[in-house]
Amino acid sequence: MNRTSTTIRVRRSASAAALLLAASTLLATGAAPAGATPGCTDETQPTDPVLGLPVGDGCDDDTPPETRVTASAAPNAAGFVATATQSFAFTSTVSDGDAGPFGFECRLTGGPQAHDWRACTSPVTVAGLPDASAGAYVFEVRAVDLGDRDRTPDNLLVPPTVADSPDEDPTPASVAWGQDTKAPFVFVTRSGYDEDTPTQPVMTSSTVPLRLNSSEPGSSFECTDNGRTTPCTGPRWEVADPKAGRHVVTARAVDRAGNASAWSTPVEFFVPLDLTRRLARTDGWSRVRKSGYFRGDALRAERRGARIVLPRVEVGELRLVAPTGPRLGKVRVRVGRRAWHVVDLRGRRTTLAQHTVLDRYSGVRTGRITLESLSNRPVVVDAVVARPNRFPPAD
Incomplete structure (x- = not known):
């Protein structure tokens, strides 16, 4: 045998021995469970330096990244936004020092643009959605450990011994909202x-x-x-x-x-103006209370000449609110020094009757309003409507 053939045989023998060693190692270690290991951040399996084949189980990184998301328009307390465009910015964090790399997957539920989980990058903008009820739309995002997503700590040459822990955030960050972009009537x-x-x-x-x-x-x-x-x-x-x-x-x-x-x-x-609020400026009038009166009370006089004088005011329409009854007398009313207008309170018994003294077409005048009883019959006056002759158009 020459030297060359001897060398080939030696190399083949060494390779066969290494393969046999690797196979025996696989059989010996393949049955050992691949459990979570404290501090594990890389699920790469150990390999033989010569053959490059796995020689045992790797460790299981059971600490996935966590996800945070922020919406450009946060839903209000009722769960609504008033815009048809939403932008979502998101980030990931890890608590075990894993260097990654990390990525994201997003999902949109509801509406014509709904889609299942797919790769995405921050920010994601959703526009043109139709208005919908609260919670009709849900945007979800989860961070993914891309370094471990395609790896398993189990030796691939033997049956798996333990399920690989998830390499994505098991609790995705989400925003649920309803949309209303139209103003009401x-x-x-x-x-x-x-x-x-x-x-x-x-x-x-x-x-x-x-x-x-x-x-x-x-x-x-x-x-x-x-x-x-x-x-x-x-x-x-x-x-x-x-x-x-x-x-x-x-x-x-x-x-x-x-x-x-x-x-x-x-x-x-x-x-109307409640006349009882002017009681201190009256002469010969006293307050009487009754549930049917304006604000529960009114002024009563029982002698001729009892007078009420109200402050100076601009008047385009003047009404007297006063009850009527079969035993009541008369009062007269004027604005400033204009002519007196007599109001007869005798009649069927009523409360809160409105007696027009000056209608809205009588012109505008300015002055103090004076009310005076005209006989010794009792009279009751309740309130006064005195307003300028300015009115909106008729309905």
Whole structure:
């Protein structure tokens, strides 16, 4: 045998011996379970330096990365956003010092753009989704340990001994939301009717009921009274104990996503002046209480010449709110030094009757309003409507 053939045989023998050694190692170690190892960050299996074949189980990295996500438009307390475009920025963190590399997978549930898990990079923008109810859309993202995703700690040449721990975040970060991009419409209606001034009725009740409605169920409402913000609720809202004078109320609806409607057409009403608040400036009048009176009380006189004088005011329309009855007498009323106007309170028994002294077409005058009893018969006066002759167009 020559030297060359001898060398070949020696090499073949060495290779066969190494292969036999590797196989025996595989058989000896293949049965050992591949369990999680503290501090393990790399699931690469050990290999024979000559043959490159696995010679045993690697360790199991059982600490997957964690994921955080932030939406460009966070859903409000009702679970809605008011935009059709959402951007999601996300990051990953590890607690075991793993150097990665790391990647992400995203999933979108709901709507025509829904998709299952697929690779993605931060940020992801979702645009053009149709409006939908709260929770209709869910964006999920999970961080993935790309270094270990395609590896297993089990020796591939023998049957597996243990399941590989997940290499992606088992609790994906998610954002669920509903979408509403359209503003609602608001409707304001007023109860109570005034035949003489239907667009600005005189309200003699202790509260003024209004109805607030929106084209979108679940809307809240914002209101103003004479330009000042005032709390209100729908569908029925009562303005409690409104101040004397003209009131101009507007409202708007705000839907669950925060979209606000345009302000409503103004709704007006007028509250009379309670005469009992002028008791200190009266002569011959006393306060009487009764549940049917305006604000629960009124002024009563039982002798001729008893007088009430109110402060100077601009008057385009003047009404006297006073009860009537078969035993009541007369009063007279004037503005400034103009002519007196007589109001006869005798008649069938009523409360809160409105007696027109000057109608809205009588022109404007300025001065103190004076009320005076005309006989020794008792008279009761309750409130006064005195307002400029300025009214909105008829409905």
